[in-house]
Amino acid sequence: MTPAARVAAAIEVLDEILAGKAAEQALTGWARRSRFAGSKDRAAIRDHVFDVLRARRSLAARGGVETGRGLMLGLLRRDGPAPETLFTGEGHAPAPLGPLDGAGHSPAPGPEALDIPDWLWPAFSASLGAEAEPAARALQNRAPVHLRVNLSKTDLAGALAALAEDGILCQPHPAAATALEVTEGARRIRNAAAYLDGRVELQDAASQAVVAALPLREGQRVLDYCAGGGGKTLAMAALADVTLFAHDAAPRRMRDLPARAARAGARVTLLEGAEVDRAAPYDLVLCDVPCSGSGSWRRAPEGKWLLTPEGLSALNATQDSILDRAAGLVAPGGTLAYATCSQLDCENGDRIAAFLARHGGWHCEERQRWSVAEGADGFFAAHLTRDRLGS
Numbered sequence: 001m002t003p004a005a006r007v008a009a010a011i012e013v014l015d016e017i018l019a020g021k022a023a024e025q026a027l028t029g030w031a032r033r034s035r036f037a038g039s040k041d042r043a044a045i046r047d048h049v050f051d052v053l054r055a056r057r058s059l060a061a062r063g064g065v066e067t068g069r070g071l072m073l074g075l076l077r078r079d080g081p082a083p084e085t086l087f088t089g090e091g092h093a094p095a096p097l098g099p100l101d102g103a104g105h106s107p108a109p110g111p112e113a114l115d116i117p118d119w120l121w122p123a124f125s126a127s128l129g130a131e132a133e134p135a136a137r138a139l140q141n142r143a144p145v146h147l148r149v150n151l152s153k154t155d156l157a158g159a160l161a162a163l164a165e166d167g168i169l170c171q172p173h174p175a176a177a178t179a180l181e182v183t184e185g186a187r188r189i190r191n192a193a194a195y196l197d198g199r200v201e202l203q204d205a206a207s208q209a210v211v212a213a214l215p216l217r218e219g220q221r222v223l224d225y226c227a228g229g230g231g232k233t234l235a236m237a238a239l240a241d242v243t244l245f246a247h248d249a250a251p252r253r254m255r256d257l258p259a260r261a262a263r264a265g266a267r268v269t270l271l272e273g274a275e276v277d278r279a280a281p282y283d284l285v286l287c288d289v290p291c292s293g294s295g296s297w298r299r300a301p302e303g304k305w306l307l308t309p310e311g312l313s314a315l316n317a318t319q320d321s322i323l324d325r326a327a328g329l330v331a332p333g334g335t336l337a338y339a340t341c342s343q344l345d346c347e348n349g350d351r352i353a354a355f356l357a358r359h360g361g362w363h364c365e366e367r368q369r370w371s372v373a374e375g376a377d378g379f380f381a382a383h384l385t386r387d388r389l390g391s
């Protein structure tokens, strides 16, 4: 496909997304009906679509209208090449520019230029203070690709050498001792020997830092209460010799976890429903709760535009109820660790304050925030310790 035909395909996919289809679904549907497209075409179209979704608001301003065509026009006006070189109408290129195409304007400083919804900007800026603008700008750009070195199988030097043999170059990332940032060859990772045999896993560096900060001790019983695909479960398994349990309200989300655990050389027991109570108490319960994802919107940018005030309140209620439920599973003296990939106080410190107001006999040992402006996803973690009986 020519660069212009790829732009035309991205316009088609973006129009479907604007009509309500999920981005992944729209991209998969396009690929199915476009068998002529090769893997490089599909990757280029995907990049266009996600580049647009990260900056949908400011690109609509530049493009003059929020349609697939207007958004791609905005992207080309921002990043080049000049739109008229691709909008030629020749072959499979988009139709030439005409009077129906808006002239567009430079996005207004503030939330429009920073691609944050107006309603959210006050909470976003109050939560992040001076870091709000750099964080919003970071969310407009592609996320770096990070790997976690599985220390139960290799060390940093061994992983770097094995990856280099497969043409993947990396450098250590300061957020965590296990973290590497890929500088070249990211598209080769899933076929690399070190990935296939579990010496490295794909995982954001701040996500690794959240796990590295946990008070994990050998011999503990540890529950990952919102395990999802098990990224943090496996990171815990690699750091300490603990008895690990994984649970998720939607057990199908854990379906790949047994295979991933086998590849990583980790032992994890999956628990469904009441099994989680039967195996209690646990020394450490990690609740990596569902959240707005405002620290990882560059990976999943649709979330930025789909979030509503009502949706955020509903998330807060879910976060509170997960903490209340998980608190009952923690042994006296044990830890309830709360984590989000959110940058918003209402999902972070406010939830911890509300928990402490609802529950006596707990104290908050530690809280930490990682800003998306620091080169990894934005995260928050707090460790709540249950007082020992009689203390």
Ligand SMILES: C[S@@+](CC[C@H](N)C(=O)[O-])C[C@H]1O[C@@H](n2cnc3c(N)ncnc32)[C@H](O)[C@@H]1O
Pocket: 225, 226, 227, 228, 229, 230, 231, 232, 233, 247, 248, 249, 250, 253, 288, 289, 290, 291, 318, 322
């Ligand atoms: C942020 S994701 C977890 C990501 C995962 N820890 C990782 O590192 O890959 C949140 C998970 O919480 C689960 N969840 C939602 N509501 C829940 C609930 N009430 N109890 C337990 N898990 C819940 C979701 O199904 C989702 O998989």
